[in-house]
Amino acid sequence: MSAVKRKPRQPVAGRKRLDIRDVAHHARVSIATVSRTINRVPTVDQELAKRVWKAIEELNYFPNTQARALVSGRSHLMGLLISEITNPFFPELIQGFEEIAVKNGYEILIGSTSYDLERMDTCIRRMLERNVDGVAVMTFGIEEPLLEEFASRNIPMVFVDSGPPSPLVSALVVNYRHGIREGVQHLAALGHRHLGFISGPLQQRSCQLRKAAFLDCCAEIGLKPLDAWLVEGDHTLEGGMRAMERLLAAKEHPTAVMCSNDMTAIGALRVLSHKGMNVPEDLSIIGFDDIHLAEFVHPPLTTVRMSRTDLARAAFEALRSHIEKPDQPALPSRYPVTTRLTVRQSTSYPPGVSISNGKRTVTRKRKTAAK
Amino acid sequence: MSAVKRKPRQPVAGRKRLDIRDVAHHARVSIATVSRTINRVPTVDQELAKRVWKAIEELNYFPNTQARALVSGRSHLMGLLISEITNPFFPELIQGFEEIAVKNGYEILIGSTSYDLERMDTCIRRMLERNVDGVAVMTFGIEEPLLEEFASRNIPMVFVDSGPPSPLVSALVVNYRHGIREGVQHLAALGHRHLGFISGPLQQRSCQLRKAAFLDCCAEIGLKPLDAWLVEGDHTLEGGMRAMERLLAAKEHPTAVMCSNDMTAIGALRVLSHKGMNVPEDLSIIGFDDIHLAEFVHPPLTTVRMSRTDLARAAFEALRSHIEKPDQPALPSRYPVTTRLTVRQSTSYPPGVSISNGKRTVTRKRKTAAK
DNA sequence: TTGAAAGCGCTAACAA
């Protein structure tokens, strides 16, 4: 009952921050009013609000996020689960996500799974412990049962291409077909009839979709790639090299190869260059993603662009609407993201077809002229 | 006085997590004992501890980080301030830092400044708001007065190459000279006398140091590069291209060029390839960093390796010792990080010197043979 | 419209 005098706890040496009481005192109002002002509750008197803001300004106060999170049950933290931070696609995605998240008052917790179950588990645990308000699963199709942990706690998620159906889960639906069709038709228009495809790891849903889109788009125009021209890579540069070597080992090889991502394409380019083959004269290559680097390889890569900014924005918005309007009846649960071809210099006529179907065609220069 | 019955607040629909009380109840002990058990306070009875762990296991309980942070004053969050997440050097650094941080119970908050003062300010504010326990400033020498915000709050910091002197600040001291000397002497041993250098942005301390090390190492062996051979880049691929073009515009150009980072070197390689010049036959190139990509450009890049893992580990340890042993009298405040040359295929004899000083030398193949 | 006060889940001081 009686207030026993205790020595006040000082958590870490001298690290005492200003708190809401200091502001309240300075502005001669109650802490409740300060809280309401900060949270822009409309019923606060103009005059008082002004005093509060002035005090905040003068003291350079900002609220303690942990306390806020503790009491409100919202951490303003979003988990961002990616495959591999060293794949250049992801930093670009992170950048986009971070930008929009920060602008809207969220912080992000990045988890890099490296396609490893145990790491995935650690990432999920970290996110659970930090109480993320939502999770963007940008691993492109490794949907683990592990993710049930989020679902069972009613933590919203957003997936790419897939994801368990649930009221709190949305999906970014990437229209691979659009860009891939442009790519296939671009090759066909150049005269290619022998197309190959280096896929990503086929246990990933997204990689299956890309490959299927490629095959369908070929079929649409009556093309049927040989089995030996369909090789599985792993979305790394090294994997791309290995895959291209396998492709070239076939008795006949295609005159154009589409790759499931740009790193794969860059690996393919390396192998061709090592073997003394010229791109696009001897073989055309198309990538996928349009990472920054794509423009700077030799030759600059023709590729299907999937915008990181679009992806990041859609993922963020999907999560935000679930978090902030949890009882909205009809939230969109599918967010479309499109893809489109960017033509650069890794594609041209197939060998020996530079004058075909009556059109006079200009042969490309071997070396790009220096500007 | 009287306990008024209130409707218990339910923060977010159904998101009720288990708390320490549930565990206490389940294990038939007090919450204090649960807390002590979790925090491994040695005075807990073995028997009780066992019961507590069992309860934790059975309930799949884990503590609420925000509550812990609030009461302990420690967020177990470290800020990681980098320049540009899309520069491949940084994801590799982040990966290393994240790995060691997570293993030790810390989470990281990444701030990408993009060399922009305003963004830097935002990053600092975010870190302050989230109450980071320490900050690793890996921007390589943009020390802003803004960082005073941390110092004035007694938040430990670690810098690369520099940083304001203070008891809570440590510095990673990179021995640029070691690797750069190896590079310069490697070139000299091959017969090069005309060396150029493409620096990074010279307002960065780290870039000044690299350039100075290069010049000193040249001087050591009696070499003095022409002014026209010392060009400033900006550590991007595009910047490297521009810089190399400027270098080639000089009346005479050097026979070997060292670059302040690998992206710059890769840009330089591009330009040379566009101009039809062969590396290393016409010009040798050395990079700096040894990013993953360095091995995969054409030709594979000879470069000075600065280990991201070493850097990350040193930064983490520096912060951790300040955070966890704040009153340790003699903490190391300088952590050495070394660099060393990795020889690949972008360096060779200067043109026309392939048979020199009596040694018979093998001319390199133009194309690397395919394996 | 405002203020007092009850917690959010936890740690740690103190009492037993």
Place this chain on the structure above:
DNA sequence: TTGTTAGCGCTTTCAA
């Protein structure tokens, strides 16, 4: 060795 309890800084209910 264990339990009781006062806060950590904030939001929000309730009463005024």
